[in-house]
Each structure stands twice: as C-alpha cells, then as structure tokens.
Amino acid sequence: MEVADIKSGSVFDMVYEIVKQIPAGKVATYGQIARMLNNPRLSRVVGYALHVNPNPFLIPCHRVVNRFGEVSKAFAFGGENRQRHLLKDEGVEFDNLGRVILSRYLWKNS
DNA sequence: TTAATGACCTATC
DNA sequence: CGATAGGCCATTA
Numbered sequence: 304m305e306v307a308d309i310k311s312g313s314v315f316d317m318v319y320e321i322v323k324q325i326p327a328g329k330v331a332t333y334g335q336i337a338r339m340l341n342n343p344r345l346s347r348v349v350g351y352a353l354h355v356n357p358n359p360f361l362i363p364c365h366r367v368v369n370r371f372g373e374v375s376k377a378f379a380f381g382g383e384n385r386q387r388h389l390l391k392d393e394g395v396e397f398d399n400l401g402r403v404i405l406s407r408y409l410w411k412n413s
Numbered sequence: 414t415t416a417a418t419g420a421c422c423t424a425t426c
Numbered sequence: 427c428g429a430t431a432g433g434c435c436a437t438t439a
Contacts, residue, residue: 313436313437314435314436314437315436315437332421333420333421333422334421334422337421342435342436343422343434344421344422344433344434344435345421345434345435345436346421346422346434346435347418347419347420347421347422347434347435347436348419348421348434348435348436348437349420349421350419350420350421351418351419351420351421351435351436351437352420352436352437353420354419354420355437355438356420364420367420368420369420369421369422370421370422374420375420376420377419377420378420
C-alpha cells in the first residue's frame with residue numbers, strides 16, 4: 304500500500320499509519336515522514352503527532368528520530384533512555400555520540 | 414476565528 | 427560545539 308494512498312482525514316492519522324509501517328530494526332526521520340506526506344514542511348507536525356501519540360502500543364514511535372538520528376528529549380513513552388533501549392533491542396546500533404547510524408538503519412520506503 | 418503550541422529544520426554567531 | 431532566532435504548519439483550546 305502506497306503512502307500516498309493513506310488519507311485518513313487528518314495528517315496525524317497519516318503519520319500514525321506511516322509510523323506503523325516502519326519495520327523493526329529500522330528508523331525513520333521526522334523530515335522523511337513529512338516528505339512522504341508530500342509536505343516537507345510538516346516535520347514539526349509529525350513530531351507533534353507522535354507527542355500526542357494516542358496508542359504507544361500500536362505506534363512504534365521509538366523508531367522515529369530527528370534528522371541526525373538523535374532520539375527525542377521529551378520522549379513521552381518512558382524517556383530517551385527507553386527509546387534507545389527499544390531500538391537497541393531491535394538490533395539498531397548507535398555511534399559514540401548516542402545517535403542512530405542512519406546510513407545503515409534508515410528506513411527506505413518506495 | 415484567533416492565538417498558542419511544539420518529539421523539527423536551517424541559518425547565524 | 428552550544429545557544430539563539432526565525433520559519434514552517436496542522437491541531438487544539
């Protein structure tokens with residue numbers, strides 16, 4: 304199913320649908336998701352959508368990081384430490400700066 | 414309808 | 427590298 308076909312009415316829902324499709328062991332960036340929505344400027348909205356994340360159990364928000372692979376500071380799911388643990392548990396590695404190696408684990412949707 | 418908000422991004426110092 | 431500022435835009439109160 305194409306991302307472009309996802310039109311649940313609100314951008315938030317679209318974001319959720321996309322995030323749900325991120326496979327384990329991969330991560331996506333806010334800007335990337337925004338681009339998937341055909342609106343590169345929605346990067347902030349994407350973050351906000353996850354901020355008010357209604358279903359932390361259905362939405363793997365821990366697989367969404369910023370442009371540099373850094374985990375969110377205000378992670379409303381148990382702290383950034385929690386997010387790193389979850390990713391690490393999926394096989395995602397971090398560099399010495401504590402950032403996800405995007406060059407290897409960035410999710411590529413087509 | 415208006416104003417405020419923010420898990421971003423880019424530029425500048 | 428860290429701090430600051432502005433812009434961007436959907437959502438909410």
